Amino acid sequence: MPILGKKSDMPDGAADPRVRAERRRKLNWRPWLRALHRDIGYFAVGLTVVYAASGLAVNHLKDWDPNFKQVNRTHQLGLPLPADDDAAAKSALAALNVREAPREVYRASDTQLDLVFDQRTFHVDTKSGVVHEEGQAARPLLRVANWLHLNRGKKAWTYVADFYAVFLLFLAFSGLFMIPGRKGLLGRGAIVALLGAAVPVVYVLLSGGP
Amino acid sequence: MNRFNPEFEEALARRRFIQAAAGGTVIMALGSFYVLSDDLTREAKAQTRSDGRPRLPPGQRVIEALKPMGGEPGDPSPGNYRLRVHGEVEAPFELGFAELLALPQTEQALDVHCVTTWSVLGAKWQGVRVADLAERAKLKKSARYVIFEAAHGYTSNVALRDALKPTVMVAHRLNGSPLVRAHGAPVRAVLPEFYFWKSAKWLTGIRFSDHDEPGYWETRGYSNHADPWKEERYA
Numbered sequence: 283m284p285i286l287g288k289k290s291d292m293p294d295g296a297a298d299p300r301v302r303a304e305r306r307r308k309l310n311w312r313p314w315l316r317a318l319h320r321d322i323g324y325f326a327v328g329l330t331v332v333y334a335a336s337g338l339a340v341n342h343l344k345d346w347d348p349n350f351k352q353v354n355r356t357h358q359l360g361l362p363l364p365a366d367d368d369a370a371a372k373s374a375l376a377a378l379n380v381r382e383a384p385r386e387v388y389r390a391s392d393t394q395l396d397l398v399f400d401q402r403t404f405h406v407d408t409k410s411g412v413v414h415e416e417g418q419a420a421r422p423l424l425r426v427a428n429w430l431h432l433n434r435g436k437k438a439w440t441y442v443a444d445f446y447a448v449f450l451l452f453l454a455f456s457g458l459f460m461i462p463g464r465k466g467l468l469g470r471g472a473i474v475a476l477l478g479a480a481v482p483v484v485y486v487l488l489s490g491g492p
Numbered sequence: 493m494n495r496f497n498p499e500f501e502e503a504l505a506r507r508r509f510i511q512a513a514a515g516g517t518v519i520m521a522l523g524s525f526y527v528l529s530d531d532l533t534r535e536a537k538a539q540t541r542s543d544g545r546p547r548l549p550p551g552q553r554v555i556e557a558l559k560p561m562g563g564e565p566g567d568p569s570p571g572n573y574r575l576r577v578h579g580e581v582e583a584p585f586e587l588g589f590a591e592l593l594a595l596p597q598t599e600q601a602l603d604v605h606c607v608t609t610w611s612v613l614g615a616k617w618q619g620v621r622v623a624d625l626a627e628r629a630k631l632k633k634s635a636r637y638v639i640f641e642a643a644h645g646y647t648s649n650v651a652l653r654d655a656l657k658p659t660v661m662v663a664h665r666l667n668g669s670p671l672v673r674a675h676g677a678p679v680r681a682v683l684p685e686f687y688f689w690k691s692a693k694w695l696t697g698i699r700f701s702d703h704d705e706p707g708y709w710e711t712r713g714y715s716n717h718a719d720p721w722k723e724e725r726y727a
Contacts, residue, residue, distance in 0.1 A: 340562075344608035347560040352674055388570045390670065391593065398569050403677070405670045416672040418565070429564070492726060 312462070319456040322449050329446045336431035339424050349425045350418035353402055359411035371397050374406050374413065532556070536613055547603065549720035552611040558666070559610060560674035566643025566694025568677040575662065575679060579639070579700035582630035589664070589678055595620045598661055605720040607687040617682050619663035623656045625698060634702040640681045640690070641697035647707035648690045649716070650683060652700070659684050662695055687718040687725065 339348035359377050363370040371387045374397065386398040390405075397404040402417025433439055463469045532554035539547035548554065567573070570589035578584040587595075599618040605611045622638070631652075638655035640648045654660070663682045664671055671677045676693025683690045689709045710716045715724035 343561055344559065344606070344610060347562055347674070349562045350560065350565075350674065352560055354672070386569050386571045388589075390570055390589070394670065396570055396670065398571070403568055403670075403673065414669055416674075416677075418560070418674055428562070 312460070315456050316460050319453060319460055322452060322456075326446065326449050326453065329442075332427045333431055333446075335424065336427035340428055340431065347418075348421065348428055350420055353415065353417040353419065355415040357404075357413040357415060359406070359413060361411045363406075363408050363411065367395060370395055370406070370408060374404065378404070378413065378415075380404075530554070532613075536611070545721050547613070548611060549605055550723050552605055552609055552720065554613055555610045556612070558604070558612050558615070558675055559606070561606065561608070561688075563646065563693055564644040565673060566676075566696065568673045568694075570678045573678050575695065576641075576697040576699075577625050577629045578697065580632040580635035580702050581626075581700055582632060584629060592620060592662070592664065592679065596624060598658075599665075600659060600661070602659055602682065602684040604682070604684055604688050604691065607689060607714065607718070607725050616665075616667050617661060617663040618665035619661040619679070619682065621658060622660045622662065622681075622698065623658065625662070626656060626700070629700070631700055635700040637701045637704045639697075639699040639701055639705055639707065640692040640695060641699055642676075642680075642692040643694035643696060645708075646692060646694075647705070648681070648692045649705050649707045649710060650686065650690060651704075654683070654685065657685065662698070685719070687715075687720055689714065690718055 336348075342348070357378055359374055364373055367387055367389050371384060374395075375381075375384070382399060384397040384399055384404075386396070388396040388398065390396050393407055393409040395406040395408050397406065399417070401419055402415060405414045405416070407413070430439060433443060458467065458471060458475065463471055530553070533548065533552075536548040536554050537546065541547050573589040573592075575587045575592060576584070577586070597618060598621050599616060601614045601616050603611060603613045604615065636652050638650055638652055640650075642648075660681075660683050662679050664677075664679050666672075666675065671680060676695065679695050680693045681691045681695050681698075690707075704716070706716050710718075710727070713727055715727055717724050
């Protein structure tokens with residue numbers, strides 16, 4: 283008959299220093315893992331934003347230009363234009379109400395005068411007076427993000443991207459062990475992780491692969 | 493049955509949701525079918541090239557004008573422009589924009605096919621044949637491949653026999669107008685028999701090589717050969 287409140291006579295395992303050390307060792311790694319996961323996660327936020335935003339942008343290249351907004355306009359000038367190229371350029375720009383000075387005035391052919399600016403070019407047909415204005419204006423943040431994502435910058439970025447990839451691997455694997463489930467890795471975590479891993483496998487199988 | 497039963501109302505709401513979702517899916521699917529079966533594409537699919545191949549490569553859809561597909565732009569200034577022809581040649585040379593315009597010109601209506609599945613048919617390109625530039629440079633017998641060099645280190649590569657075809661050119665005008673910045677002004681390569689990434693924009697050089705050198709996209713998972721009729725999109 284059990285007696286409530288009576289302490290068992292069995293020896294307390296925790297009294298053994300080796301057992302206590304073993305328990306401490308077993309118990310202490312998870313907070314460290316969580317702390318590392320959290321801090322590396324904080325560190326990776328900026329890079330994740332760059333890669334995710336750019337990834338979405340360049341995934342849809344056929345639908346839009348993720349780097350530039352395009353400018354394409356046609357204007358009509360009064361004729362005749364002055365015969366001298368510089369005078370013709372000055373006259374055309376005055377008529378188009380452009381105050382910026384061109385970085386180049388180039389006679390491309392008998393009838394074509396190109397006025398080149400940093401962001402746009404005016405192709406002036408000196409015979410018909412038709413001006414085709416074309417250019418592109420950079421999308422400020424996305425262009426930089428795409429430049430980094432596609433590794434078109436200096437080689438040093440390769441090292442940053444490599445570290446980021448290693449960090450992502452750490453985040454993925456440490457995430458598996460951060461919070462112990464009742465069944466450990468064999469419960470819900472395993473099912474969800476397998477589902478995630480199955481996505482590329484099923485895609486490759488269904489699509490026929492490379 | 494009690495029509496004010498909350499469970500019944502919930503089931504009814506769920507049914508309405510499922511009906512709306514199914515309807516939306518059908519409309520989207522039909523819309524996609526409509527988009528995919530546009531007139532330009534249908535007409536092109538019915539045509540055959542002189543070499544017996546279909547005019548429209550598999551998996552392509554016809555659009556009316558080139559789309560800007562990005563890339564790091566080069567200097568659009570014709571005054572600063574230099575084209576370097578070099579490598580496995582006896583007489584390497586450089587050309588300015590005016591010198592390029594002074595060479596014998598070719599104007600051809602060509603079809604181009606982007607790896608992202610759009611095609612533009614019959615656009616009029618004007619420029620200088622690569623074969624003419626190669627002849628002027630006097631190719632060595634060791635020349636086997638051609639590397640198109642562009643701004644910021646972009647390159648694309650093709651076999652010499654493909655680069656010397658009469659339709660391959662360095663172009664500076666499109667449909668009667670000067671090439672615009674988004675499409676590689678002032679000069680780009682045009683290689684209509686390959687996916688369009690081979691047609692390097694902001695072209696700065698043509699290098700003849702005794703060995704193949706996969707270019708920018710070719711080293712990033714895209715096909716080295718890039719034949720649209722074989723759908724060689726990826727390596």
